[in-house]
Amino acid sequence: MSQLKVRRLPPITRVSSNAHATRVVIVENHQLVSESLSLLLDGQKDMEVVGSATSVAEAAALPRQLAPDVVVMDFHLDDGTGRDAAIAMRHSFPNARFVFLSRDDSDGARLAAVEAGASAYLHKSSPASEVIAAVRQVGRGISLITPAMVALLVSHGKDREHTRESLSAREREVLQLMADGVGTRRIAQQLGISYSTVRTHVRSIGHKLGVRSMVNAVVTARDLELVN
Numbered sequence: 001m002s003q004l005k006v007r008r009l010p011p012i013t014r015v016s017s018n019a020h021a022t023r024v025v026i027v028e029n030h031q032l033v034s035e036s037l038s039l040l041l042d043g044q045k046d047m048e049v050v051g052s053a054t055s056v057a058e059a060a061a062l063p064r065q066l067a068p069d070v071v072v073m074d075f076h077l078d079d080g081t082g083r084d085a086a087i088a089m090r091h092s093f094p095n096a097r098f099v100f101l102s103r104d105d106s107d108g109a110r111l112a113a114v115e116a117g118a119s120a121y122l123h124k125s126s127p128a129s130e131v132i133a134a135v136r137q138v139g140r141g142i143s144l145i146t147p148a149m150v151a152l153l154v155s156h157g158k159d160r161e162h163t164r165e166s167l168s169a170r171e172r173e174v175l176q177l178m179a180d181g182v183g184t185r186r187i188a189q190q191l192g193i194s195y196s197t198v199r200t201h202v203r204s205i206g207h208k209l210g211v212r213s214m215v216n217a218v219v220t221a222r223d224l225e226l227v228n
Contacts, residue, residue, distance in 0.1 A: 167208060209221065
């Protein structure tokens, strides 16, 4: 049986027909999502989708003539992140504002988006009405990311770095194996250390994370993005 081949469509660019509409560019590597967003936003009387790209490279190469007001951006792209794409696009579109739309709801992704100049960060499970409203507000120059939100993200980032730095290299190895579902005795075998040494590492990890069980240690580590 022959394999089904998926054909990537080239980046979309077009000349605007509505001088008063908010000009939108979509950067999304999933074609179905990109097309759905295009239909959704282009269907609004005050919006017009004038271009699209599927990667950081394509986004950076979009023609200056597009002059988007708003870029709707996925955070994870095939050749990098939305942060990379936003920074690259700034050279061609210095006045563009960015709405990130991603499944990644982590503080790390949000902080990276903010550092790239995001005006909004939405989860992909958000209702269509919320996405439309966000693009509309951002197009009017309204940022949906408040200073309090930025301060909280920065604080969480510092807490995460402090905790990561407090763990030794061996403790991080043990913690990752715990997160992978490997048992204590198996961890000892894989790392070539004694069972009692692993138990010592587990107790130390629990103390540094402020938890009392391996399960809670893994949950906390995932929340802090210390493990994959």
